[in-house]
Amino acid sequence: MTLPDRSSLSRRDYVRGLVAAGGATALGACLDVTSDGPEPDVPSGTDDPASLPDRQHAWNDSLSTDADGTIQLPEHHVLCPLALSDAIADGTDIDDERRETVEAGLQTLERAYEWSNEGLVFTIGYTPAYFARFDDSLPDSVDLPDPEALTAQETPEFDEFDALLHLASDHPSVVLEAEEGLFGDREQLNGLEVETDLSDVFDRVVQHRRTGFIGEGLPAEHADVDGVPDSIHENAPFFMGFRSGFADSQATEDRVTIEDGPFAGGATMHVSSMAINLTQWFQQENHYQRVSKLFSPDHADEELAGEYGEALGGSSAMTPDRIDATEADARERGVVGHAQKAARAREDGEPLLLRRDFNTVDGDQPGLHFVSLQDEIDAFVRVREAMTGTDLEVARANSGILHYLFVNRRGNYLLPARDARAVPTPTSDSTDV
Template sequence: MTDGDRTLTRRETLRAAVALGGSTGLAACLDLEGQPTEAGGTDRGTDRPAGTESEAELPSRQHAWNEFSRTDEHGNPVPARHHVLLLADYVGDGPVNDGDRTQAENAFRELEETYRWGSDGLLFTVGYSPAYFDRYDEPLSELVDLPQPAALAPFEDPSFDTPDLLVHLASDRASAVLEAKQALFGELETANGSEVTETIDGTVDLIDRRTGFIGAGLPAEHDDVDGVPDGAVPEDAPLFMGFKSGFRQNQATEDSVTIAEGPFTGGTTQHLSLLHTELEQWYNQDSREQRVAKMFSATHAAKNLVEGVGDNLGDSSLVAETGVADRVEDDAFEKGVVGHAQKLARTRDEGGDPRLLRRDFATVDDGQTGVHFLSLQEGITDFIRTRNAMNGDDVANVGGVGTKNNNGILQYVTTVRRGNYLLPPRSKRSFPRPS
């Protein structure tokens, strides 16, 4: 595949194929995944692992991904490389009928029988917005914290996503996320070598499709996108802003974000934002030391705690170990800068554990670099609390810190869209009733 006069690399072609979608994108992925890689051998997952026949082998929680994903040398879960988000509306008026509910569950179950549950096969969740539950006369259980999406800072003006449902597909294999989407919507006769017999076609209208990627080297493959300084993104960075995230010690556990009581026990809530990133400013305006200070803390920068993209940090960003969360106001006054991770650490629970489990990934969907920021938490209030801490209102105009300038990474991200969703347990994932 070429882009003008330039031949795309293998990884670029896979990412481009996911973004393209459809039969053309899928054909390109299947062809490329069967070819030798630049490093020799073949692509991870080209053994095309078979699906999961026994439901007893599947987790009761849709969001139980960590056990079924790779880990790095420090024990951090490694996210799947390719992602597709499908936003859809139910075709009927009012509550969903039982026939459509059964049809959806048969389709989701067939995906599990087609692909092994795991990042080398397919992981997926199905979430429902507050707008979906408005279809019912009965209110959503008061034990579920699921408000309508809202702007969460005075400088935000996002659009709000209110589809009935959101399907998140994730895999190390680009072909799997493309094929799974087409199988769900009845666009294929076979998927992963199995006959497609069950679909959600006719029960929902697809209103948007979004894509993304995460992993060492993938962002650097896309420095030809508008707004990316040539060669600025580190070659081994997993995200566009050049640093590793998802440290195990800085993530909530799957257990802690699980709803503990009520009709949706075993589920969780999901927030999804689309954030555009301003990389010209990030890389050209700031030095490496300033970027470390804004992403982590002034202490991290002064003590050279972060090497490269941060692999040396192990399983923690060291915000707790260095005590920088207690120095936010002091650093604003004395250093003229506060760090993003430093601010967020102030929202940990009484035991010192994080409240959010992040599963975000990079995107160039709009021809602009960004992040699909996806977080799981027991209730959306936990996300709002964390986002308020990111705003740093208490240190704005203290020392050299402004409302956005030198206030973590606020100056470099723009919130474009927001949406909130309930991820029911697997047993209720197909058009759930409110209680």
């Protein structure tokens, strides 16, 4: 990919463009530009990776929080798709030596970078296509169907490669450096010698690599991209103009963890990559309408959200009464909120999904990579059905934010526990393909 033109971009936009470009050249440019300003102080990782949480997806206790106690995801993200090398894909056993290679490579990241926003957090997940090459099937305790279209309006492509590496850090140079080091293009990571990489086991599927960002003020800095209006509030962390990730709208890491079977301690992950029609969202709708469609009509009436969700503090204010009013709001008021609809899928008042999604300008257009963790993919499907709201008596244009989102890709993944994350078999204990 061609590197961005530094002369036409702010420093922050330039380094985000470098993350999107990827590769050794982009990393070199990123290191050059960061040397022009304060050099990031990236804390080193642990000498004992076994001391890290058993769950790959256990990020929350190590991430920073805002003044309201809301967990803050790292600012920069890379979704790096992987395919098994030809020798393995053609039928060579996935043996203990290859597992040790993958595990050693991943542990290099954990030794090089602190498990935190300032360092690096990551997961590696495996697709149904990966597990389909084995004679054995996944156990009943794992719900990992092939991805599929979930509404009549979408015709997405599907992630059918083998695995996906999700890298996240507050420092753009870290996600670039980590990716390059894992594939033999970097001799050191944060000062640590790279002795093992993944290039003998995996190839990168560069055409489906995805990147993005999240954080207050970052979306507004992309007003120079076609389709990103300059009316996004300067402090909004998401393209649609409001805060997200409130604690009461997020499942806990315990809730999304698989409890039984050989993959106990793991989770499933769904990734939806979508475009957003921000021009219509900001130019056709006023602030009242945006709040009504994103949260609920009550939120708009009572001015609960503030300018970009800051007035909500640490809570979404999605009370049982507002959730119960969804059908009546659709029928009587002709509009219903996205969060209001999705909350109908809660069980015993608890959300089913832990979202780790982020904004993107991949393809030079505004979008969202929706990353969702749950114990079973069916939980995501149920929430998506509630959010789609085909049971509600309301026009699609007023049914939350459906009218503004366009799904391009879907993928389902199994995130094994840390001790089973290196090219697992369906039983997590067999070595025969």
